[in-house]
Amino acid sequence: MDTYTPITIGRKSTEVERQNALHQIYAQVLERQPYIHERKELSKIEKDFLKGKLGVRHFIGELVVSSVYLNSFYQDCSNLKFVEWSFKHILGRALQGKEEIAKYMDLLMMKGVSAFFHEILGSEEYRKAFGCFTIPYARDVKFYDSPLNYLQTNLLQHEHVGQRGKIIPTIYWQQLGMDCETGTCVMPEPQVETYKPSPDSEKSIVKEPIATVLNAEIEELLQMLQNSDAKQVLQSMNENQRSLLRSLAK
Incomplete structure (x- = not known):
């Protein structure tokens, strides 16, 4: 996996630094920059972020429940794929086995999108990895408990x-x-003879x-x-x- 230098934005960061950070947040979470018509929905939280009223974690929390994010990764997608994409964007890794998949699938289906993201952003893992001011990124192999999980995350990233x-x-x-x-x-393609009905x-x-x-x-x-x-x-x-x-x- 490519090496990456984490970007952290604090209360003393300049507006230029915050602009660059905003660009990186979109690249990580949205996997692109917002389209012109999407900027209207995001203008309020963008303004608050650039003025230092919102930290990185809070901004991401608002972004992922917006129609801009949900239209890209939730609508017309399976819940399983949505959960996987969310882990990629917010925790910088792939899902780790059936128990984790079951936990977050149940949370999403029983309590909805907002509770699902609240659980991820409020988790001990997120706090230790990124805190309130570091932009999520694809974390390196040292984080993973097996080579298989690293390969899965590398493929996903x-x-x-x-x-x-x-x-x-x-x-x-x-x-x-x-x-x-x-x-x-x-x-x-399997090499099998197919049955053709009369x-x-x-x-x-x-x-x-x-x-x-x-x-x-x-x-x-x-x-x-x-x-x-x-x-x-x-x-x-x-x-x-x-x-x-x-x-x-x-």
């Missing part, structure tokens, strides 16, 4: 928004043994709306990944699920 879709977390692409050398995780049998099939069927299959796939070992899930998938998994990576 170099993922561009939407590069591997908005449904399956990057942690699962890696665990599923996908080929990620090109920057986009790919599952090889015209008569096709007529007897009652088709549900495509969106309904797809959403149900995606939800089933996410539940399988969340509750079981990823490699076992891959082995148990039927061809329809494998095809869905390939499509979600695009």
Whole structure:
């Protein structure tokens, strides 16, 4: 992982230093600079930050519950992917196993986005890593308890928004043994003979709306990944699920 010098903004920081810090916060949390029309929503907290009324942590707390952030990382995304992105942006690391995933998924679904972010920003981990005035960043390997977790985080940190879709977390692409050398995780096409139904049998099939069927299959796939070992899930998938998994990576 690339070395990075943490940026800390204190009460005595100049406006120029705060401007540079604002640019870096957006790069870390939003993964881009806000568009012109988005600046209107953010103008109040930007002004307070530049005047020193808001610290880094407080500013990030306001940013992540804004429609600017939520439209990019929450809307049209699975809850699992949203949780993974949030950890990347705020804690500078990947999720660490089933227990942590279950904890934050439950918090998000039971108490909502605001409580979810309050838990992260108010955590002992965040306080020790960044405090109130240091901008979050991708932390180095010394933080991780295993080489696997480092590799997962390294893969996530170099993922561009939407590069591997908005449904399956990057942690699962890696665990599923996908080929990620090109920057986009790919599952090889299986060499199996496919069954093609006869015209008569096709007529007897009652088709549900495509969106309904797809959403149900995606939800089933996410539940399988969340509750079981990823490699076992891959082995148990039927061809329809494998095809869905390939499509979600695009």
